[in-house]
Amino acid sequence: MFEIFDYDFMQRAFLAGIIIATLASVSGTFVVLKRYSMMSETLAHSALVGVAVGLVAGYNPLWVAVIVAVLSAWIIEYLRSSFSLYSDAILSILLSGSLAVAIIIVSLGGAFNNSLLSYLFGSILSVSNEDIISISIFGTLSLILLLSFSKELYFIAYDEEVAKTSGIKVKALNFLLVTVVAVIIALSIRVVGSLLIGALMVIPTVSALQYRVGFLKTVFISLFIAIFSVIAGMIFSFYFSLPSGATIVISVIVIFIVSLVVNKK
Numbered sequence: 001m002f003e004i005f006d007y008d009f010m011q012r013a014f015l016a017g018i019i020i021a022t023l024a025s026v027s028g029t030f031v032v033l034k035r036y037s038m039m040s041e042t043l044a045h046s047a048l049v050g051v052a053v054g055l056v057a058g059y060n061p062l063w064v065a066v067i068v069a070v071l072s073a074w075i076i077e078y079l080r081s082s083f084s085l086y087s088d089a090i091l092s093i094l095l096s097g098s099l100a101v102a103i104i105i106v107s108l109g110g111a112f113n114n115s116l117l118s119y120l121f122g123s124i125l126s127v128s129n130e131d132i133i134s135i136s137i138f139g140t141l142s143l144i145l146l147l148s149f150s151k152e153l154y155f156i157a158y159d160e161e162v163a164k165t166s167g168i169k170v171k172a173l174n175f176l177l178v179t180v181v182a183v184i185i186a187l188s189i190r191v192v193g194s195l196l197i198g199a200l201m202v203i204p205t206v207s208a209l210q211y212r213v214g215f216l217k218t219v220f221i222s223l224f225i226a227i228f229s230v231i232a233g234m235i236f237s238f239y240f241s242l243p244s245g246a247t248i249v250i251s252v253i254v255i256f257i258v259s260l261v262v263n264k265k
Helices: 002-006 008-033 037-057 061-082 087-109 114-121 129-148 150-158 160-165 170-192 197-209 215-240 244-262
Strands: none
Touching: 002 008, 002 215, 008 037, 008 129, 008 150, 008 170, 008 197, 008 215, 037 061, 037 087, 037 114, 037 170, 037 197, 061 087, 061 129, 061 170, 114 170, 129 150, 129 170, 150 160, 150 170, 160 170, 170 197, 170 244, 197 215, 197 244, 215 244
C-alpha cells in the first residue's frame, strides 16, 4: 500500500491536497454558516475567467485567477450590502455570467486546451514544488487572517444585525471573509478544479454540522473529514486509475451520507 509514496509526484499531490483540504474546510465553515454555500462555486467560475485571460494573454493563469476572484468577491459583497439584493440571486447571476465570459474568451483566443481543462477538473498529480510553495505561503496568510477574526466572523454569521449594534465592523469583516475565500479558491482550482472546489469547501462543513457539537468542534470535524476525503480519494484514484479530483469529491459525499445516517435521530 505504501508504494504509492515512492513516487515524487504522489508525495506532492498528497501534500497539496492536505493543504487545500485544510484551507477549504476551515474557510468553508464560515461560508456555510453565513448561508454562502454557492459562493465557492461562483468564485471558482470567476477564477476561471482569470485563467482564460491568463492563457490567452500569456500571463500566469494562477495569479490572474486570484485577481479576478478577489474582484468578483468584492462585487458580490458590494451588491449584497449596498443594494439589499438576495445573496443567492447575486451568486447565481455572477456564476452564470462568469462561465459565459470564460467560454467567450477561450473561444475567441483559441485557448481551450489541456491547460484550461486542468483548471476545470483539477490536475493534482501535476502539482509542482512551486505550486505547493505558493499555496502554502498565501494559504497560510489567508488562514491566519481568518482565524484572527474568527470570533467576530462567527458572531456575524450568527446574527449580523446584533453584531452591528455591538460595535463590530461587519462590513469590513464581510469583505475580509470573501477576499480570503476568493484567494483560497483561486489557489485551489489548479489542484482540484473549479468544478470541484465547491464540494471540498462546503460538504465537509455540512457533514460536521450533523453532529451538533458546537462551533469549534465542528471546525475540527470538518477539517478531519476534508483531509480524510483527500487521502482516501487519492488512494482510490491511484489503485483504480480514477480521476483524482472526482474521486476526492465522491469520498467526501460518501462521508456526508454516513453522517446523515449516523445522526438521523
